[in-house]
Amino acid sequence: MASQPSVLVVEDEASQREILVYNLEAEGYEVRQATSGDAAFDMAREDHPDLILLDWMLPEVSGIEVCRRLKATAETRGIPVIMISARSEEVDRVRGLEMGADDYVVKPYSVVELMARIRTQLRRVRPASVGERLEFADVAVDTAEHRVFRDGQELHLGPTEFRLLTTFMERPGRVWSRDQLLDRVWGRDIYVDSRTVDVHVGRLRKALRAATGTDDPIRTVRGAGYALG
Incomplete structure (x- = not known):
């Protein structure tokens, strides 16, 4: 959680x-x-x-x-x-x-x-924590109803991918290290290998690309982590 x-x-x-x-x-x-x-x-x-x-x-x-x-x-x-x-x-x-x-x-x-x-x-x-709607480019997240849309098309994400996306959407442009994403998405008291972050980011990117057939807005920052936009 x-x-x-x-x-x-x-x-x-x-x-x-x-x-x-x-x-x-x-x-x-x-x-x-x-x-x-x-x-x-x-x-x-x-x-x-x-x-x-x-x-x-x-x-x-x-x-x-x-x-x-x-x-x-x-x-x-x-x-x-x-x-x-x-x-x-x-x-x-x-x-x-x-x-x-x-x-x-x-x-x-x-x-x-x-x-x-x-x-x-x-x-x-932390707008997601109070049920705010988040938007970036053609991606929209309804945090109250746990629904995600890209270019008006609804995406069906797993719970971990949903939490990853809301984390990125709350701070567009910020570079998140794998350890920071582990703390924010999985919690500080849960041990998860940092490579697990790469797996779930990959799933999220695949889902975002599948919605429109175009590139996803998440970028990999070599030696640092991931960022939105």
Whole structure:
């Protein structure tokens, strides 16, 4: 089964962290935790979560500095960051947003509202996870109904090929390594040989070509992986 959207929670207060983790897991998200700014930055670079919930007040390195580093680093700048802070003054909110935060939530916050804000951010980076329709060139994916069309003709894909295609469709142009595809499509806790990725990408490409008799839009990037377009 494909991995669910992953959220990195960066909060040093145990009680606050537990509340966030509990509610995120109840929503079906895959949750990771960090209690310091340095650990959060390292985890973001290594795991590349889909979203980061970042507390402003952290020991040693502040959340605002972590946010600045994340947005200044190529491999992490695209990860949405929701800053959580007890600072409610407009100047603080503006500073957080100027440092690159995608949203700013003031404590005490409504959990229901926070979850809605999380879904809004995930809609940008993982649109398939919230049932969005994806389109690229002549390929369309209805993620809510699990249907795929090319040039108006419906394709019948296996579940793995469907998850591969939605992954590509969510980030056209991005080059995915085999390991990244294994994490996103099969899940981090499942061992699958990386050559299995090649087999399923081959099946997906064959299905896309068969629909129109033309080339498929997936390209192989030598030494790196695969990309759409």
